[in-house]
Amino acid sequence: MSAPLTILGSGMAGLGLLRQLRALDKERSVTLITADSGDDYSKPLLSTGFTKGLPPERLAARDALAVAESLNAVVRIQTRVDAIDTDSRTLHIGEERLTYGELVLATGAAPTTPFDIPKSLAGRVMTVNDLDDYRAFHAAIGALGRPARVAIIGAGLVGCEFANDLLAGGHRVTLIAPEAAPLPRLLPEPLGRVLGEAFRESGMGLSLSTGVAGLGDQGSDVIVDLDSGGSVVADLVLLATGLRPRTALAERAGLEVSPAGIQTDRQMATSAPGVFALGDVACVEGVNAMYVQPLQAGAKALAKTLAGTPTSVRYGPWPVLVKTPLLPVVSLPPPYPPARWRIEGNAWDLTALAEAEDGRLIGFALTGSCVRRKVELARAAPALLG
Numbered sequence: 001m002s003a004p005l006t007i008l009g010s011g012m013a014g015l016g017l018l019r020q021l022r023a024l025d026k027e028r029s030v031t032l033i034t035a036d037s038g039d040d041y042s043k044p045l046l047s048t049g050f051t052k053g054l055p056p057e058r059l060a061a062r063d064a065l066a067v068a069e070s071l072n073a074v075v076r077i078q079t080r081v082d083a084i085d086t087d088s089r090t091l092h093i094g095e096e097r098l099t100y101g102e103l104v105l106a107t108g109a110a111p112t113t114p115f116d117i118p119k120s121l122a123g124r125v126m127t128v129n130d131l132d133d134y135r136a137f138h139a140a141i142g143a144l145g146r147p148a149r150v151a152i153i154g155a156g157l158v159g160c161e162f163a164n165d166l167l168a169g170g171h172r173v174t175l176i177a178p179e180a181a182p183l184p185r186l187l188p189e190p191l192g193r194v195l196g197e198a199f200r201e202s203g204m205g206l207s208l209s210t211g212v213a214g215l216g217d218q219g220s221d222v223i224v225d226l227d228s229g230g231s232v233v234a235d236l237v238l239l240a241t242g243l244r245p246r247t248a249l250a251e252r253a254g255l256e257v258s259p260a261g262i263q264t265d266r267q268m269a270t271s272a273p274g275v276f277a278l279g280d281v282a283c284v285e286g287v288n289a290m291y292v293q294p295l296q297a298g299a300k301a302l303a304k305t306l307a308g309t310p311t312s313v314r315y316g317p318w319p320v321l322v323k324t325p326l327l328p329v330v331s332l333p334p335p336y337p338p339a340r341w342r343i344e345g346n347a348w349d350l351t352a353l354a355e356a357e358d359g360r361l362i363g364f365a366l367t368g369s370c371v372r373r374k375v376e377l378a379r380a381a382p383a384l385l386g
């Protein structure tokens with residue numbers, strides 16, 4: 001009989017792995033431990049809920065109890081693992097010691113907060129990175145009893161998606177970022193600018209090319225002071241200033257980690273025997289894409305490995321579909337800075353091709369009606385991890 005398996009994390013990686021494993025092995029003893037409420041939900045839907053008027057309970061497919069029953073696992077919720085002893089294969093949970101046979105770290109990535117948040121702003125300056133956060137954010141907006149004024153700091157995927165979603169849900173949004181145009185890591189600047197135009201035309205406020213000098217309050221208003229001078233007044237501030245893989249636990253246990261995540265080979269094995277990593281926390285042979293498709297491919301491969309057939313993962317050329325219906329965006333960022341971006345199209349319908357020195361396509365970005373080219377271009381682009 002296989003050794004008991006413990007999975008840390010009940011996000012799409014942890015639960016996805018358990019689902020894949022159960023398709024191959026119904027009997028193995030599995031314990032899933034999670035610091036959050038353990039609901040089975042799709043994280044990408046968090047930034048679509050206001051448009052659809054979805055309360056948090058509608059975003060969860062199943063609660064932790066239903067997960068445990070349907071997937072024949074012990075599920076421990078609101079349980080934070082504090083340390084791992086890889087020699088004795090033991091987890092530390094407060095005073096409790098729990099042994100494991102094999103361990104999968106699927107602890108995801110945590111929001112980064114680039115500046116101090118005054119205590120007086122607790123509950124008004126928030127991040128939304130899981131369903132529990134979404135519950136709190138949704139409740140804070142609901143408590144106003146009127147459309148909210150939301151300042152979003154950060155114009156990456158999470159910031160732009162929430163900006164579009166909140167605006168479509170009837171709220172007033174100001175998007176603040178140090179870069180000159182939205183989606184700086186996914187789009188070359190001319191395409192980012194057209195997304196900015198689409199946002200502005202729909203009534204969104206944009207404060208770009210400026211950092212945040214500080215946060216304060218005046219009565220029930222939150223004041224965001226800008227480096228460029230001036231300020232934004234809001235009811236709530238949503239911080240979308242990036243995510244960092246949660247590697248601290250692994251690092252303290254002596255596993256090989258880097259800022260990009262816990263280092264694994266193609267079979268998701270870490271540097272410690274019997275310990276694997278998966279999802280946003282894992283850097284697989286130097287690649288940590290932090291998207292769903294790579295995570296699902298990893299879960300599938302790791303389930304096979306854990307079920308007795310060692311299997312390497314492969315990532316295809318998978319573009320990211322940004323959920324900004326005000327202007328649809330698709331991006332396959334080049335793995336290294338391209339020699340040139342070749343940009344074609346009109347107005348908001350643009351195609352940007354990232355080319356290597358020898359003219360090879362190494363990535364692309366599409367806006368508006370050009371997003372329909374995603375399949376054709378993805379076929380010509382290199383795999384993320386071939």
Ligand code: FAD
Binds near residue numbers: 012035246
């Ligand atoms: P997480 O979902 O972060 O799960 C981590 C788990 O680990 C949690 O259960 C947590 O409680 C647990 N944990 C952490 N530390 C401990 C500990 N010490 N002890 C116990 N448990 C612990 N990707 C796409 O491909 N397409 C999209 O459209 C898209 N949209 C997105 C929209 C938003 C708003 C966000 C935030 C992300 C989006 N992504 C999208 C990215 C995608 O959702 C993530 O890549 C994916 O959900 C990561 O899953 P995960 O399981 O690795 O991590």
